[in-house]
Amino acid sequence: MNAGAPLRGLYAITSQAVCDDPIRLDAAVRAAIGGGAVLLQYRDKLASPAQKRANAAHLLGICRQMGARLIVNDDMQLAAEIGADGVHLGQSDGAVAAARALLGPAALIGVSCSGSLDRAQAAQDQGADYVAFGRFFDSRTKPQAPQAAIEVLVQARRQLRLPICAIGGLTPDNAAPLLEAGASLIAAVDGVFGADDIAAAAQRYARLFD
Numbered sequence: 001m002n003a004g005a006p007l008r009g010l011y012a013i014t015s016q017a018v019c020d021d022p023i024r025l026d027a028a029v030r031a032a033i034g035g036g037a038v039l040l041q042y043r044d045k046l047a048s049p050a051q052k053r054a055n056a057a058h059l060l061g062i063c064r065q066m067g068a069r070l071i072v073n074d075d076m077q078l079a080a081e082i083g084a085d086g087v088h089l090g091q092s093d094g095a096v097a098a099a100r101a102l103l104g105p106a107a108l109i110g111v112s113c114s115g116s117l118d119r120a121q122a123a124q125d126q127g128a129d130y131v132a133f134g135r136f137f138d139s140r141t142k143p144q145a146p147q148a149a150i151e152v153l154v155q156a157r158r159q160l161r162l163p164i165c166a167i168g169g170l171t172p173d174n175a176a177p178l179l180e181a182g183a184s185l186i187a188a189v190d191g192v193f194g195a196d197d198i199a200a201a202a203q204r205y206a207r208l209f210d
């Protein structure tokens, strides 16, 4: 995916299990991008700062080689240090303005909005590049995340100009209505990285965008 290409397609987010083993991480991410993921998020809640830096830099190399873009979860400093394409910010991960000042005008800054249009409007006003809503379904990765209703996507599409990402329990079999409702990015952890055949799983999501 070229810098500046529309934010549309499969957004694969690393699972903790793949992050915990650098060799497995390499193979899994290559399979996900090979299968069609256009964005990769490095989400790793357990590694040491040094290991995270090494993993993130390694993933950036894979993304550059394979034509995907790398977003770092939570940590704008790490995104800046390795020259990632962007950062994903939840409610306690720092401000959009701070990330913009650190990462520059070309960086992709995503913001979690759960089910809140007000948060999404604020994120857009502050200069975010995409907003993420969810979880929409049961999620093995984050079962305690608050549930959002599909209708929020319809309203967000009407109200906002930013690309909309849907997340939370999304599979190739349940994601189509979310695209119809207004999402242009489908984010998945377990559906991609929990699959026996990661490339085939990614391909199934990617076909939703044909």
Ligand SMILES: Cc1ncc(COP(=O)(O)OP(=O)(O)O)c(N)n1
Residues within 6 Å of the ligand: 011, 013, 041, 043, 073, 074, 088, 089, 090, 091, 092, 093, 110, 111, 112, 132, 133, 165, 167, 187
């Ligand atoms: C694409 C995308 N959407 C939402 C999230 C969740 O972010 P956050 O609320 O900060 O929770 P953690 O992922 O940090 O546990 C995300 N990471 N990516």
Ligand SMILES: Cc1ncsc1CCOP(=O)(O)O
Residues within 6 Å of the ligand: 134, 135, 138, 139, 140, 141, 142, 145, 167, 168, 169, 170, 187, 188, 189, 190, 191
């Ligand atoms: C990080 C996050 N934020 C809301 S749901 C979720 C987890 C998504 O993972 P999965 O695709 O496995 O449900």
Ligand SMILES: [Mg+2]
Residues within 6 Å of the ligand: 073, 074, 088, 089, 090, 091, 093
């Ligand atoms: Mg976060």
